Amino acid sequence: MLYSSLIFILYFFPITVGVYYLIRFSQRLQNVWLLIASLLFYAWCGPLHVIFLLAFIAINYGMGITIDRLQKKEAPVKPALAAACTLNLIPLFIFNYLSPLAKGAGPLLGLNTAAVSSIVAPLGIALITLHSISYLVDIYRQDVKMDKDPVHFALYIAFFPLLIGGPILQYADVVHQIARRNATWEDFSQGVCRFVIGLGKKVLIADAMALIADHIFNLSAMSGSLTSVPASLALVGLIAFALQIYHGLSGYTDMALGLGRIFGFHYRENFNYPYAALSATDFWTRWYTSLTSWFNNYVMAPLAIRNSSNDRMVRNTFIMWLLIGLLFGCEWTFLIWGIWNFAFLIFERVIELENINIPLIPRRIYALVFMLMGWIFFRTGDLYQLSVFVGNLLGRNGNGFFSDMALMFIREYWVVFLAGIVFSTPAAPKLEALLIGKQNAWSKTCSAVYPLLVATLLLFVVIFLIRSSYDPFLASSLL
Amino acid sequence: MNFYRRARSAFAILFITVLVAFSILNFTTRLPLFRTKLSHLSANSGLNDMIGTVNYIANGSVLGEEELIYSHSLLQVLLGKEESGGFEIIKGNNGELSYGNFYPVFTTHAEEYALRMKRLRDYESSKGSHVIFINAIDLFDRTHSSYAADLPVNDQNTISDAMLYYLQSYGIDYLDSRKVLKKSSLPPEQYRYNTDIHWTVEASFEVFASLIEKLSDEYDLDLDPDSYYTNPDNYTQSLFPQSYVGILGQRASVPFSGMDNFLFIEPDFQTQFTLDYIRDNVEYTVTGDFNKALINHSYWDNGYLFASYLSGQTPWKRITNELSQTGPRFLFICDSFAMPMISFLAPIASEIHVICPLAGQPIDLEQYVAEYDFDFVFVEYYPGNMTEEAFDFFIR
Numbered sequence: 071m072l073y074s075s076l077i078f079i080l081y082f083f084p085i086t087v088g089v090y091y092l093i094r095f096s097q098r099l100q101n102v103w104l105l106i107a108s109l110l111f112y113a114w115c116g117p118l119h120v121i122f123l124l125a126f127i128a129i130n131y132g133m134g135i136t137i138d139r140l141q142k143k144e145a146p147v148k149p150a151l152a153a154a155c156t157l158n159l160i161p162l163f164i165f166n167y168l169s170p171l172a173k174g175a176g177p178l179l180g181l182n183t184a185a186v187s188s189i190v191a192p193l194g195i196a197l198i199t200l201h202s203i204s205y206l207v208d209i210y211r212q213d214v215k216m217d218k219d220p221v222h223f224a225l226y227i228a229f230f231p232l233l234i235g236g237p238i239l240q241y242a243d244v245v246h247q248i249a250r251r252n253a254t255w256e257d258f259s260q261g262v263c264r265f266v267i268g269l270g271k272k273v274l275i276a277d278a279m280a281l282i283a284d285h286i287f288n289l290s291a292m293s294g295s296l297t298s299v300p301a302s303l304a305l306v307g308l309i310a311f312a313l314q315i316y317h318g319l320s321g322y323t324d325m326a327l328g329l330g331r332i333f334g335f336h337y338r339e340n341f342n343y344p345y346a347a348l349s350a351t352d353f354w355t356r357w358y359t360s361l362t363s364w365f366n367n368y369v370m371a372p373l374a375i376r377n378s379s380n381d382r383m384v385r386n387t388f389i390m391w392l393l394i395g396l397l398f399g400c401e402w403t404f405l406i407w408g409i410w411n412f413a414f415l416i417f418e419r420v421i422e423l424e425n426i427n428i429p430l431i432p433r434r435i436y437a438l439v440f441m442l443m444g445w446i447f448f449r450t451g452d453l454y455q456l457s458v459f460v461g462n463l464l465g466r467n468g469n470g471f472f473s474d475m476a477l478m479f480i481r482e483y484w485v486v487f488l489a490g491i492v493f494s495t496p497a498a499p500k501l502e503a504l505l506i507g508k509q510n511a512w513s514k515t516c517s518a519v520y521p522l523l524v525a526t527l528l529l530f531v532v533i534f535l536i537r538s539s540y541d542p543f544l545a546s547s548l549l
Numbered sequence: 550m551n552f553y554r555r556a557r558s559a560f561a562i563l564f565i566t567v568l569v570a571f572s573i574l575n576f577t578t579r580l581p582l583f584r585t586k587l588s589h590l591s592a593n594s595g596l597n598d599m600i601g602t603v604n605y606i607a608n609g610s611v612l613g614e615e616e617l618i619y620s621h622s623l624l625q626v627l628l629g630k631e632e633s634g635g636f637e638i639i640k641g642n643n644g645e646l647s648y649g650n651f652y653p654v655f656t657t658h659a660e661e662y663a664l665r666m667k668r669l670r671d672y673e674s675s676k677g678s679h680v681i682f683i684n685a686i687d688l689f690d691r692t693h694s695s696y697a698a699d700l701p702v703n704d705q706n707t708i709s710d711a712m713l714y715y716l717q718s719y720g721i722d723y724l725d726s727r728k729v730l731k732k733s734s735l736p737p738e739q740y741r742y743n744t745d746i747h748w749t750v751e752a753s754f755e756v757f758a759s760l761i762e763k764l765s766d767e768y769d770l771d772l773d774p775d776s777y778y779t780n781p782d783n784y785t786q787s788l789f790p791q792s793y794v795g796i797l798g799q800r801a802s803v804p805f806s807g808m809d810n811f812l813f814i815e816p817d818f819q820t821q822f823t824l825d826y827i828r829d830n831v832e833y834t835v836t837g838d839f840n841k842a843l844i845n846h847s848y849w850d851n852g853y854l855f856a857s858y859l860s861g862q863t864p865w866k867r868i869t870n871e872l873s874q875t876g877p878r879f880l881f882i883c884d885s886f887a888m889p890m891i892s893f894l895a896p897i898a899s900e901i902h903v904i905c906p907l908a909g910q911p912i913d914l915e916q917y918v919a920e921y922d923f924d925f926v927f928v929e930y931y932p933g934n935m936t937e938e939a940f941d942f943f944i945r
Binding site: 071079259260482525 | 565614631634701
């Protein structure tokens with residue numbers, strides 16, 4: 071079940087919200103209800119996977135209690151924490167890496183790996199793993215007092231708004247909200263609007279861009295004797311993918327934050343117009359910030375404690391980006407993507423880019439090249455596709471530059487390209503501040519039009535959802 | 550800012566009220582469908598099947614769906630788009646719709662299908678019968694169709710080319726409808742409907758006339774010595790202007806697709822038939838003249854006029870000509886394209902059997918041809934339908 075599916079919008083969402091507000095007299099009952107809804111949501115994506123989820127919750131809850139007790143007894147806790155973290159990483163390894171490894175190694179070794187290759191990863195396995203490690207480490211560090219209510223912990227792990235695209239939570243940030251929160255009408259109305267905006271970004275922009283990017287990257291993978299992907303077409307595909315991944319992930323984040331807000335949760339923002347960044351460092355303070363924040367807190371910080379020399383800092387940054395690359399899959403291209411980010415971040419740190427006075431346009435071009443090249447590594451499935459796509463983009467495959475198909479994609483989807491680009495910049499909040507933030511007649515008129523605009527957006531979403539027969543790759547496959 | 554908050558609250562109230570009302574209404578109207586589909590699940594069906602069924606109904610069927618798809622179609626037109634449904638359907642410069650395909654690499658098993666045709670031909674030859682293959686035209690006409698630069702049109706003519714090449718190499722006779730129509734007086738824009746995958750009834754009539762000519766010239770079977778049956782003047786031609794929306798048009802909706810003229814052709818001479826056919830495992834019998842027996846008028850009500858000929862594609866049907874017991878006996882193994890052509894052949898044959906392997910209820914064709922004797926066996930397919938299921942006969 072996706073947030074952008076009709077079954078979610080028409081049935082799951084209104085029933086969950088309706089019952090939640092009906093039982094507002096008891097926070098505990100509300101949490102139990104949210105947990106039941108979350109388990110149903112999870113079961114809908116794979117009934118057997120819910121058993122895995124429950125086992126995962128039970129084991130981590132038990133390990134959390136063990137760590138807490140050992141802390142109180144002042145016994146050595148590190149071995150228990152290490153064991154618990156390793157145990158958490160095993161399912162991630164099995165589901166995310168064993169299957170692709172078996173697919174690759176099986177034919178080479180002459181082994182029948184059909185059973186392993188057909189393993190389907192449970193929904194949000196990476197997110198669940200990161201949440202659990204955060205829980206264990208926060209208890210170990212005594213950043214937060216352990217909440218022993220199993221419902222609270224289960225809800226932290228399984229809360230349905232976060233299962234598809236995050237953001238990645240840190241236990242210490244949210245444990246208090248689970249135990250005690252107050253969902254106001256203001257929360258509800260803001261949450262609804264945020265959810266609809268996220269839905270619009272996902273359905274109207276990301277899905278359309280996914281269609282274009284998928285076709286162009288597929289054609290590039292096939293290119294050779296049968297097809298040719300000229301440089302301009304490859305560029306359109308790359309831009310489409312950049313817009314798809316931004317609006318897809320930030321759309322899911324908007325939906326998650328909106329849904330959370332409806333139930334009274336306040337999560338940190340995850341995106342801050344990353345394509346407006348002026349450097350790689352700037353980009354990573356704006357793009358999926360909960361990811362880098364988690365790795366900084368749970369990977370970089372422990373490594374830095376031992377030794378904070380520059381050499382160690384470089385090594386630690388390298389380890390962190392290697393792990394981030396690996397989190398997305400075991401393809402070489404993800405590893406290269408991790409190393410690409412590491413190289414730029416270190417380079418900018420070494421030359422102290424922020425202190426160099428470079429005009430805005432060259433800085434933007436530099437940042438865009440960094441971002442777009444990074445997405446090539448991320449999107450191409452293997453090294454062969456990567457080399458072909460880069461060759462196509464640079465016109466090194468005898469593929470030429472001009473493409474009628476590129477123009478055709480732009481002609482057919484110019485509105486979506488335009489909306490995708492405009493809404494990737496801080497234009498919307500600036501416009502909002504300009505039009506709505508004042509106490510004058512013009513501002514009031516614009517405010518009055520607001521419900522109409524969001525309602526129209528929702529209508530468009532429903533129209534496109536019904537017509538859509540295309541199922542592009544999902545954010546859930548990324549996290 | 551207070552006013553802005555109030556506006557946001559107004560939307561939230563509007564959203565939740567409309568959503569809840571719509572969800573309840575949608576659920577209550579879809580409840581019978583939920584019940585029927587879920588009751589069809591067998592006792593062995595697991596939770597996955599149940600979830601799949603509920604997903605299928607909930608995601609695939611929404612109150613006001615047609616109106617919403619109409620709105621989508623209208624939006625496509627307002628945006629000046631030439632594709633619909635993510636390039637599922639594309640529109641040509643003359644308004645003709647086609648399927649889109651970015652990957653024009655077809656895996657055809659034409660040689661294998663031609664080999665099966667050869668086995669069928671060899672078997673029928675041993676019984677003194679003949680086999681002729683007829684290829685229906687593709688949506689894309691290389692000499693006439695015109696699309697904006699690099700729209701990914703699905704050109705399936707290579708499938709037909711491959712099939713005819715292998716048929717020729719096995720010495721099996723065929724009628725290439727593309728050549729027939731090029732030679733005819735019919736203008737290219739009347740070969741097919743803009744909104745449908747099918748050829749027009751008038752194109753179908755041209756192929757019928759060409760088939761009669763072929764039988765006369767090459768098989769010495771002069772079914773129409775006076776050119777009476779192949780003369781369009783001996784048929785009533787009723788034009789339904791701007792009233793037809795075919796399969797592609799229904800999918801993309803009318804604002805995007807537009808509508809077609811539909812020319813309905815029926816004999817102006819006396820006819821009397823009995824049509825037996827099977828649909829959804831039920832056998833039906835209709836008796837009467839051409840209009841009563843061979844035309845299913847229920848399709849006129851829902852606007853899909855092409856399927857009114859012989860009720861479209863059904864697993865099996867038999868037309869018995871009550872006015873002529875001496876004419877030849879034909880078997881058609883075919884898809885829906887052939888229905889008007891078979892209807893026009895009916896007055897000059899004594900009996901026509903029609904088997905559509907793609908209609909869902911497979912019939913053992915080897916057993917069938919062993920059981921009955923035919924003068925001619927015709928195999929007709931549209932290139933997109935040249936699949937394993939379509940040639941499910943004489944596999945070894």
